[in-house]
Amino acid sequence: MIKRNLNDLLGFVTVAREGSFTRAAATLGVTQSALSQAIRGLEERLQIRLLTRTTRSISLTPAGERLIQSIGNRFDEIEAELDALTALREKPGGTVRITCGDGMIQRVLLPKLAPLLQQYPDIKLEFDMSYALRDIVADRFDAGVRWGKTIDRDMIAVPIGPPLRMVVAASPEYFTRYPVPLHPNDLMAQDCINQRMPSSGGLYVWDFEKDGEKINVRVDGSLIFNTVPPQIDAALAGLGVVLLPEDELQSHLESGQLVRVLEDWCPVFEGYHLYYPSRRQPSPAFSLVVNALRYESRPRQPG
Numbered sequence: 275m276i277k278r279n280l281n282d283l284l285g286f287v288t289v290a291r292e293g294s295f296t297r298a299a300a301t302l303g304v305t306q307s308a309l310s311q312a313i314r315g316l317e318e319r320l321q322i323r324l325l326t327r328t329t330r331s332i333s334l335t336p337a338g339e340r341l342i343q344s345i346g347n348r349f350d351e352i353e354a355e356l357d358a359l360t361a362l363r364e365k366p367g368g369t370v371r372i373t374c375g376d377g378m379i380q381r382v383l384l385p386k387l388a389p390l391l392q393q394y395p396d397i398k399l400e401f402d403m404s405y406a407l408r409d410i411v412a413d414r415f416d417a418g419v420r421w422g423k424t425i426d427r428d429m430i431a432v433p434i435g436p437p438l439r440m441v442v443a444a445s446p447e448y449f450t451r452y453p454v455p456l457h458p459n460d461l462m463a464q465d466c467i468n469q470r471m472p473s474s475g476g477l478y479v480w481d482f483e484k485d486g487e488k489i490n491v492r493v494d495g496s497l498i499f500n501t502v503p504p505q506i507d508a509a510l511a512g513l514g515v516v517l518l519p520e521d522e523l524q525s526h527l528e529s530g531q532l533v534r535v536l537e538d539w540c541p542v543f544e545g546y547h548l549y550y551p552s553r554r555q556p557s558p559a560f561s562l563v564v565n566a567l568r569y570e571s572r573p574r575q576p577g
Contacts, residue, residue, distance in 0.1 A: 282316040285309050286324060287349055290334055290342045291412065350414075354555055366558035367396025373410060374419035376403045377502055377522055378546060382435055383419075383567065390566045397559045405501060406472035411551055416560050422544030431547040434567040438545040440481075441520045443532040447512040455515075458482040458489045458539055466493035467514040470500040480517050482539040489539075493517075545569075 288298040289309065299306040317324050324338035334342060374383065379401055391397060402408070402415065410418045421438075425431045442455070448465075455461050461480065469478040477498065480491045495514050499505050502522055509516040510531055516523075526532040548567055550556070556564070 279316060279319070282312045283345060284349060285312045286316060286338075287342060287346050289313060289325065289332065290338065290346070291414070293332065295332070354557070365394055365396055366562060367394070367398075368557055368559040369398040369400055370417070370557075370560050370563050371400045371402065371415045372417050372419065372548075372563075373402040373404050373408045373413070373415045375405055375502065378419050379403065381521060382546065386434075386567050387563065390562060394559070394562065397562065399563070404472070410549075417548050417550040417564075419546055419548055422547045425547060425549045428552060429549040430552050431549045432564055432567070433545065433569045434548050435521070435545040435569050437542045438519050438521060439540045439542045440517055441523050441527070441534055441540060442480075442515060442517050442536045443523055443527065443534050444509055444515040445512040445531065446533055448509075448514065449533060452515075455535055458491050458536060461491050461493050461515065461536075464493070464495070465514045466495040467505050467508050467516045468493065468495055468498040469502075469505065470498055472500060478517075482536070483541050484539045 285298070285302060285304075288301055289295055292298040292301060295306050295310055299309045302309065313325065320337075322337045323335050324341060326333045326335055372383070383401070387399060391399070407420070407424070408415065408418060410416075419434070422431060422433065442461070444452075452464055453460075455464060458480070466480075470476075471478055477492070480493055482489045482491065493515075497505075497508050497514055499508070502518060505516050505518060506522065506526070508514055510526065515535075516532075520527075523532055527534055548564060550560075550564075
């Protein structure tokens with residue numbers, strides 16, 4: 275009975291985690307009807323309902339909750355051990371899943387990881403471009419990328435870039451129509467480009483600090499976006515003031531397409547970090563990815 279139930283149990287765990295038969299079937303590479311039939315067969319053999327199905331959603335029954343709590347992590351442990359076995363291969367392999375913003379992929383991750391892929395062709399990388407604060411354990415990612423100050427303490431955080439500061443900027447044309455702000459509160463009379471936060475659903479609050487004084491400003495403007503690239507495009511077009519990490523705007527600041535303001539109100543903070551669970555045994559492939567991305571303020575000495 276155990277052998278017969280293993281695939282069905284994996285199907286149940288995947289459905290419970292995805293919250294959808296459609297997404298779970300895609301993850302497992304099976305048809306939705308086959309997965310639904312497998313779960314139904316599992317429930318019949320156990321003689322208890324594990325999922326409550328409606329036309330719009332599914333939820334776990336108390337028995338389903340108990341089962342997912344008892345066996346869910348077991349499948350993760352098996353998968354981690356299988357990944358660890360690649361250490362015995364001549365060349366490490368396997369898939370490493372990372373969630374991050376799209377700008378980080380272009381500026382940091384791909385440039386640093388491209389040589390690794392050439393050296394270890396059996397390693398595969400899957401990137402999830404998201405601005406939400408994803409739960410990498412629940413969503414089964416190997417790692418995520420965030421600013422150091424936003425990472426939970428139970429995670430291992432590895433710096434992958436230098437310290438950063440936020441930049442308030444607009445185009446020179448914009449400042450022909452609006453006065454240059456000299457204090458963060460002056461931004462309340464400006465046309466600012468807002469960002470909708472995917473996790474909370476609220477608008478990003480602009481934070482400033484100078485000589486120990488902290489100010490939070492809820493700016494207003496005619497444009498709201500939920501990703502970074504259109505904010506930059508709008509600022510370049512003279513449509514408003516933008517607040518973004520310095521590395522996002524560096525080339526435009528250097529070319530003079532954007533003008534930085536309120537620089538003395540934008541302190542340096544911890545830059546981007548790769549973070550992952552402290553309790554999980556990393557696979558050889560993942561360890562290679564971490565080492566390739568690790569940022570060191572001083573270049574490594576040869577030998």
